[in-house]
Amino acid sequence: MSKHKDSSEHRGSKKHSGAKKPKKDDGACEVTKGRVRSHFLDGETGPWAKKLAAGPTTDEASDPDEQTLRPAHRQGPDYSVPSSIDIVADPVLHAISTRRSISKLDPETPNDSDLRELIHAVSSVADHKGLKPWRFIIIRGDDRIRLGKALDDAGEVHRKAGEINAKPLRAELLLALVASPQDNPKVPEWEQHATAAGAGHLLELALWQAGWGVMWRSGNLTNAPAVRRLHRLKDKELLMGWLYIGAVPERYRQRLAHSTRPLPDPDQFLDTL
Numbered sequence: 001m002s003k004h005k006d007s008s009e010h011r012g013s014k015k016h017s018g019a020k021k022p023k024k025d026d027g028a029c030e031v032t033k034g035r036v037r038s039h040f041l042d043g044e045t046g047p048w049a050k051k052l053a054a055g056p057t058t059d060e061a062s063d064p065d066e067q068t069l070r071p072a073h074r075q076g077p078d079y080s081v082p083s084s085i086d087i088v089a090d091p092v093l094h095a096i097s098t099r100r101s102i103s104k105l106d107p108e109t110p111n112d113s114d115l116r117e118l119i120h121a122v123s124s125v126a127d128h129k130g131l132k133p134w135r136f137i138i139i140r141g142d143d144r145i146r147l148g149k150a151l152d153d154a155g156e157v158h159r160k161a162g163e164i165n166a167k168p169l170r171a172e173l174l175l176a177l178v179a180s181p182q183d184n185p186k187v188p189e190w191e192q193h194a195t196a197a198g199a200g201h202l203l204e205l206a207l208w209q210a211g212w213g214v215m216w217r218s219g220n221l222t223n224a225p226a227v228r229r230l231h232r233l234k235d236k237e238l239l240m241g242w243l244y245i246g247a248v249p250e251r252y253r254q255r256l257a258h259s260t261r262p263l264p265d266p267d268q269f270l271d272t273l
């Protein structure tokens with residue numbers, strides 16, 4: 001299957017070590033960089049750069065919380081040294097920053113050997129004490145109908161004979177993510193849930209980078225007894241939803257190539273004490 005993009009277009013570009021990035025990348029890469037940079041990250045003209053240059057807004061300056069909770073020495077992040085990181089030229093950062101969920105998927109899916117390789121890669125997820133508190137369950141074919149039935153049972157939905165809950169049929173392949181915490185005096189359960197969620201996010205990204213479409217879905221009934229039973233969860237385990245996986249439809253690939261979805265302003269995610 002074809003990928004979302006030609007990754008060679010990124011490999012051709014050099015990683016810059018200095019603060020100023022020379023504009024000498026050739027052809028397609030330059031086009032991609034120009035397009036993505038103008039929409040996603042422009043250190044000189046992006047909205048957050050403008051905000052920084054303008055200083056605090058009147059609201060921020062007069063906010064009593066800002067004045068009472070922040071000590072006088074508090075400066076916020078120091079952006080005076082420009083970054084040498086290039087989220088467009090670096091293929092990993094580019095994949096992270098352009099990833100998106102695909103809700104309507106074509107039927108082709110990765111095979112189980114592909115899944116094994118991808119899971120091998122994401123098992124590097126940060127994991128306190130290496131407890132490996134996560135696992136995935138493959139759901140294909142009629143197992144999706146069994147999942148629909150379990151969701152119906154959990155929601156006390158009664159259908160006419162022959163009707164089924166079609167929600168799990170929105171993709172040919174679902175991967176259930178299970179957080180599987182262990183008793184450990186040094187690693188509370190929430191940390192192990194964080195590791196499991198990290199494995200889910202890494203796998204979403206790994207699938208995306210391998211050319212597949214993914215959407216993480218859950219719902220109010222995810223951990224209802226009937227659904228837990230179907231997945232054979234142990235008492236302490238938590239079902240964290242399902243990755244719906246398939247091929248990215250061609251029409252959507254073309255839209256992706258001209259995407260203008262901006263990334264949010266990073267300043268909202270970064271501060272100092």
Ligand SMILES: Cc1cc2nc3c(=O)[nH]c(=O)nc-3n(C[C@H](O)[C@H](O)[C@H](O)COP(=O)(O)O)c2cc1C
Nearest residue numbers: 099100101102200214215216217218219240241242
């Ligand atoms: C744990 C988890 C559960 C989610 N469950 C649902 C869901 O049930 N339905 C849904 O529409 N989106 C769900 N989402 C959000 C989508 O996966 C997706 O992130 C969202 O639509 C935004 O699209 P984007 O990933 O392209 O930014 C869930 C995300 C996470 C991390």
